Amino acid sequence: MNEQDARHAVEAALGKVAPDVEPGDLDGGARLRQDLELDSLDFLRLVEVIAESTGVDIPEADYPAVATVDGLVTYVARHG
């Protein structure tokens, strides 16, 4: 998947999980757990939505790689 599509998919998924976050305000370096205030259930839901929309499965071992918005986009682009 190219990065553009990956970014859209990530923004859409975040829109579902954290509806109060404006996609335009999304800083690439924002940490999902701390800065966007996603707790463990939100994060799991995010992983689930990404899997549903892009087919990309993120195993638990790879969670550290997707800790930021950019990290997630890169991961989805690479595996999508």
Added chain:
Amino acid sequence: MPSLGADMEHGKVVEWLVKPGDYVHKGDLVAAVDTDKTVMDIESFQEGVVAEFLVDIGDTVDVGTPIARITATPAEVPPPAKVPPPEPEPGTKAPPPVRHLAHTLGVDVGRISGSGPGGEVTRADVERAAATPNTSAAPGAAAGAAPAAAADVPAEGEAHRVRSSPLARRLAVELGVDLQAIAGTGPGGAVTEEDVLAAVPPRERAPKEEIPGGRPPSEGAAEEAAEAPPSEAPVAEPPHKAAGEAPRRGRKDSGSKAETLRQAIGALMSRSKKEIPHYYLSTTLDLAAAMAWMQSANQQRPVSSRLVPSALLLKATALAAKEVPDMNGFFTRGAFQPSGAVHLGVAVALRHGGLVAPALHDADTLTLDELMDQLRDLVGRARAGRLQRAEMADPTLTVTNLGDLGVESVYGVIYPPQVAMVGFGKVLEQPWAHNGMLGIRHTAIATLSADHRVSDGLRGGRFLARIDELLQKPGDL
């Protein structure tokens, strides 16, 4: 308007989930109610056909105000049940937790003679009344917030009589007016024809039945006896003043939801700190076994059924609570009532600020997978503001888990009338000494805030230690 929590005084219907003519069973969701804290779906405690709505969407009314009428079937609306007319006296006093208890036991506070100071209705009075549902009580209607008398069903052949002339009774039936809700101006409080005519239109009446949200916490057999049987006649309403209970408009309708929620939380927390002598304990949980087990289990699971550490911590807490009942139950009017079931309140942070702590019912009996599913569903609905009455009213013990957001430990403030709150901090890898060797393990700090009127450090310590023990055998959770 059901009581959806010990501190709730009024509520507002924001959506009807049924319409007149619908047939509802006990437990069917009938309305969405906005309290200061959140929107909750409430269920019908009665079976029958929805006859009419008694409040408008957006009206704020006191707890106990009838909001809808359900009749047995449309063809079977019997003549109005016979009860004493309301006496226009000032109301019987009962504090919110007693009213809440009365409500869950299906007892009309307004009908109980209070044995407390100044005629105040006490918890014992309510329980006594619940045990004998057909007893009529001396004082007249509580003007205002008397919860519904689901158990006082006069149609079952008691000795309550509405004094009225036959003409008045016939008029009442023809006009669809509820005799029992009319203050009689005739001799001895009898309802006259003029009273009936003055009582039209029905909207202003306080007629027969409301929808009590009735699922009481498991506090023993009393609630079974007090449950309203599916009766032939509509259940009697506690009589309100003749003018009916006009919905209070404009109360707390201004201001954002977050602000009212904040105020409600603040009031509850202040009360907790004033009334409950808290003591605090903490322990560091050894989560090596639990995390290893969980990670291994998750590798073989699809995303949708992955577990999070919270699920294991919650399950262990629920099981420990079953074994240490001093942590699980309610303290009301000077006495502790342990709960037979463990309904674990889960503190959920709302994204716009504020906290709700709805219940995972019977958490000790759920498998980890069930608990995980229910937890996700509960949290999702809590954030969307669509919780059910039973979820808000029933927690017997609450857990707050701020570890997700990075703090190492959290000492919660107990939600009255509960008697304890468990806190979990962040799961961290820490150095750990074992058998003279140093290694790294996953740990988390578990804390307990508990009510010193009910338990002491020994019991509290036992409870926390048990949580730790249970987490050493994650496969058995």
